[in-house]
Amino acid sequence: MSLSDTIVASATAPGRGAISVIRLSGGNSLSIAETLAGKAFSPRLATFGNLVSDGILIDTGIWIYFKGPNSFTGEDVVEFQGHGGPVVIQTILRTITARGARLANPGEFSQRAFLNDKIDLTQAEAISDLINATSLSAVKAANHSLSGEFANRVHTIVSNLIRLRTQIEAHIDFPDEDIDPQNLLEFSDQLKNLHHDLQSLKLAANEGAQLNRASNVVLIGEPNVGKSSLLNALANEPLAIVTNIPGTTRDLIRHDLLLDGIELRITDTAGIRATEDVIENEGIQRARNAIETADIALCLFDERHDTVTESLITRLVGDTPSATIGIIRTKNDIQTHPTKNHTTYPLIEISAVTGSGLNQLKDWLLNELNLNSNAETPFLARERHVIQLASALNYLHQAMSQPVSLETIDLLAEDLRLTQNALSEITGSFTSDDLLGSIFSTFCIGK
């Protein structure tokens, strides 16, 4: 990747729309844009004008010029807000590339912002995560990361670490000088503080990373308990075939559902029973696999079981399910007596026919997934961050594994250096090109 190229991309989603934004960044942005518009631009001033290519009017819209370094990428940036027709957009892109710009790679604008020190890596990632957010909680948390809250916490720990390293390395550089025992005690206190801060940052990052992935809810139960009916009721459309014939659903049916603005992936499965049918058995196997990756497994029972026991649950989800378990008593419109719950799991009564209990079920799901829009997560994080924090903690544990002493101080210094590198990889102040490539390649084009 060359930072000297001028790049261009449509920043709005593909397809037809009222308006599209085409974005240019790099040294030739302004001259290309001014040629096409046939007029000069002032920085940060919206200018209404044409976009003319070889004498042909392609579009009319608003031009905005951001003079570097006061732009998103830190370079000269020009945006053109034109009409959102695919042919218009393609023609504009072709016109601009013919004048020397090249099409941007996914995430290349954000990558330039990172490389030009406009944002750090956690902020760049937060931009992409904000775009992909599946809940209001995730939006709030991504904005916290974007404004640098996560990065600031990492920076604070790194500065404390650097302060400690400087003191320690001074003793390595001047080994003939005695260390005051009081200093050794202080080092040890500082190590403990660092450990405490790092530990709490990792907990917060873990929570933030949870928000970053779509939550999986799987519906499990014997044939005919009403799994497919519940999926259809939640989705508000007849996605799965419902009949009174046991074994109707054989494959997994997945649906991404928006609950109060929160995206959940609901999976309907084949009913669990002993059967000779090869296709149905494959479906049952798939249902079992789906439980393993689920965040929540809803175990459905109808009037055929007046008591739900632990062993019934185990039969459905196995001995040690990693998913949170909820029990659903279905068909409560035809229920004559309440179902007894002999387990520690919560039981919710619903009817797919009347819709009763569905709101209670939705609230419970959002609560369990901690996706309640009122819940505050300090910042949005990625698995990558959690792994780096764990690795930093590991090095710090190693550093703390023996008492601070003059004999082992160079080992301590080395462990602290590794701790710092692991942390710096989070914000990108110490990062390999491969990592950068893999992070930015998952971004949208034009971002």
Ligand SMILES: Nc1nc2c(ncn2[C@@H]2O[C@H](COP(=O)(O)OP(=O)(O)O)[C@@H](O)[C@H]2O)c(=O)[nH]1
């Ligand atoms: N009365 C009543 N019948 C239901 C309800 N949910 C499902 N059923 C019926 O139960 C049968 C099996 O439903 P289905 O959703 O296919 O169950 P699945 O095999 O678990 O997917 C069908 O005849 C449905 O009409 C409900 O809430 N109330």
Ligand SMILES: [Mg+2]
């Ligand atoms: Mg079914």
